[in-house]
Amino acid sequence: MNILSLDPMYSPLHQMIMDEAEDGGRFCILSSFGLSVYFSSVHKFYFNKELDAFKSKVSTDLISLISNIPNHYRNLRLKVDNRALNEEELNYFCCFYLYFESFILNEDIDLVLLHNDLRWQHSIAIEICKKYNVKYLVTEQGLFRPYTTIVDDFGVNAFSQVKLDFENKRKFIVSDIGCNIKSTHNSFFSYYKFTKYLLLSKLGKAIGYDSKYVHKRHTISEYVIRFCKQNLFVSKNVSNDKFTRRIVFVPLQLELDTQLLIHSDFNNNEEVIENISSSFFNCDKANDYDLVFKLHPNDTQNYKFDPRVKITKSIIDDSFLDNVDLVISVNSTAVLNVLETKIPVITIGRSIYDVEGVAQYSSIDKLSSNIDSALRNEFSISNRKNYIEYLKKEYSIHGAGYDYPVNEIKKILRKLS
Template identity: 25%
Template sequence: MNRADELAEEIRTFLFLQGPLSPLFSRIGDTLAAAGHRVLRVNLCIGDRLYWHRRGAYDYRGRPQDWASYIDDLMAREGVSDVILHGDRRFYHRIAGQVARVRGIRVIATELGYLRPDWMTIELDGTSTGSHFPDHPDTIREIAASLDPIDFTPKFHNSFWLVAAPDVAYNLANVALWFLYPHYRRHTIYNPVVEYVAAGLRLLRARKRDEAAVALAAALKTGACPTGPGPWFVVPMQLEGDFQLRDHSPYGGMSKALSMIFASFATHAPKKARLVVKSHPLDAGLEQWPSVVMQMAREVGLGWRVDYVDGGRLDSLMDGAAGMVTVNSSAGLEALRAGLPVKTLCPAIFDIEGMTDSQPLDDFWNAPQMPDTMLVDAFMKALAGTVQARGSIHSYDGLGAAVEAMSARILENRLNEPAARVDPPPRLERARTLGAPL
């Protein structure tokens, strides 16, 4: 009997921390308990209690500085074997993960899928830059070759209400009943009420913004731009609160990244080339990016060669583009799947030699390297078969599929299997060298 089989037969004690804004973790807990295992939970705020429908949860109302000793004592007292958490860079999760590793406790990290929209991420130890998923092309090809065919056809229809309603309920409960967990430290950077008001006002202008985006995409394709016909490069914005920017990059936000991109483009890109900066679809508008980006472009003499697209679809801008530059957004993987050259500024999960452009950014503008489409296909298959689970928290059918697939991975110890675990995480040192605060 191998170790995986032994683990599958053990009575394990699973400790859940914060999950996504969905009943996902609660329902996975039901499945694990039905299989004979112990299931525990720590609620950190009143919002957590909305999405945990099982008994026996602990409530942590202490101060952030006391969290490490609290969670260490709880893990020891309860004999925890596995910690399951969503978003491994959140303050409480980062500390809990450190404590668990010292104790030899497995850390199971989840996130929304690297593959969108029908997938969830589930990995041992960490995600993104902290992922153990290999970055060597030959290893990726070998993993893909060992797997059965995978159907990537979209299956689930996302519901707007399953995106918006759980988020609003969670955050407004935390605002209204903050005194029940007075020391809770949220992982978001904006007051949710302010963000909701801004997002609501922004929705009122969505149609005009989308129409402007469609018009610009058409102008780029026909050459009806101030620079005339010429190549254009797409830069997808990332949210300021995204841990991909805050922890997995040295920039801390988009402004520094854009400054570097603009400076390189102004000096090295072809004079007829344009830079198209695309807003994030979930941007609430608090940063006033349309005016900020154009001001930054004017300061380096690029005002007439930069477009800020505050609406529409990213794929319409990628159609015909010369390439994409991204910090580490999952939009880069979308571009690679469309056959577009991609330059990442930080080691994303898809930053693989032969897939992304390996030359300096200054050289990318004039000779962007096309991705190896066969390697991209192998990467997709290897990723889906090892650290992705089919399902979605934003779809009723998708939620059931996610619970089933993720529970099976946990119970059968098929995390990062087969052979999709490299120690140490292969992207971590590169990110630290760049200055990412990991």
């Protein structure tokens, strides 16, 4: 089996999948020189060094195709910069399309591994894989953090087929949820390797190895701050808020992440806050409840809130949820904690949670009436336990960081059969 990785997770998972698969060629195409730290025995290529050879082959039909492929970079330009991709961006992405297409054909690639499905290069690669019926696996940090990972043979988040698979009773191999995972993506060793990645990426940018366009430029200072928050100052994120009334709770997404830019009709968190607030205060039950928002832990933005709402920094644990009668979310992973309870959940983005008997999707124009219905207990959670068990034991891969049991790697490969 000839396997190609197009940018790995910030872990050796792609290398481990290659090592466990049947013999064949092993390749990686990278957007950054720094990502090479996650591979030990593959042929490495850096696509920024390869694209000039394809400039003369770009056609108007290909430009039209590329301009309509949804991805984080494209939607960031549309929703934040209020513009379409420019000529230089389109030509660069077209050259990548032609390079990647020629690579998988020339090397007879059987399987492509991608981390996330909405970075611009990954969305293009998936388009090509589908065109030539090449199998691919998308990796992403797990739903049940910090010890799980998602590996999907179609897509992740709202692009996943997990809802359909659950409803059709598709059987995955059950994970050994008792396995003792000792590493996470936030471990000291993971941060050590990530620091090497950051330093080598700076070098790669200087010598022309790194992609001209990226979904996000990582900085060392940003991750020093995040590491300190997660490992040294955890207690400072805890708040013992006292609530005098029952709560309608809204955990916000990280500003400008794919849940907002791709999987929702909102442009930013300001629109989410404004629409939920107005819908809540227009409903009949508003006088009986407090509307409480929580910012994503990594969000440093300042937002405008209606003076009647409250902001919390409380951990979303059982004690906090005892105060909550309804949760509204675009597609926050915090919803998973809520699905372990009987609290109704309304999603306002395209989400893996809006399964009948689990959670309910609502458009904004119907949100006010749906809030009323949910608070009057006209809400079914009959399928919730089964769905959580399915996500936890069958859909999730139990492993993270630098610790993936061999049985879990074999489970990943069996997805291909």
